[in-house]
Amino acid sequence: MATRVLIVDYSWSGTTAKLATMIQRVTGGTKVDLTVAAGTFPNDMYATNDVAGEQLASGKLPELTNTLPDLTTVDVILVGGPVWSAKVATPVRTFLGQLQGFTGTVAPFYTDAGTPGTYEKDFASLVTSATVARGVGMTADDLASAQDRLSTWWENFK
8 A cells, every 4th residue: 555645844934845845746745834824923034033932932832724634544744844943843843733643654854054953853752642753854955956865765764
């Protein structure tokens, strides 16, 4: 039986969305973009980092504004987002909190400015019931030559 793949991503600047589309081409999965209410984050990345820090400190994560598919119909969920201060972006954290009871495999993909830090460790700490597989991270500059790397990652993933 073929692996049923769901690709879920939040993209603040558009870079993670580009990576998600490339992953969709490699995996043949279904892609869903996570969305939050307009105005949740400023257009400035430093100000966005401050807002995300406040959300983490208060525990008030942003609500997702889109409907998600039935997760019982997938085997693998590939979850993408930007790295914010070596942590999982708050909209992605909101989604991961909705994975309670999912028993398939979950893996991160992420975009960063060259320093992902402990992103994958933070990601794994947020997934409670699923198996967490090794992810893949890239900078915006990496995307131009990412296809082979993504193909290799997916082949080793399966």
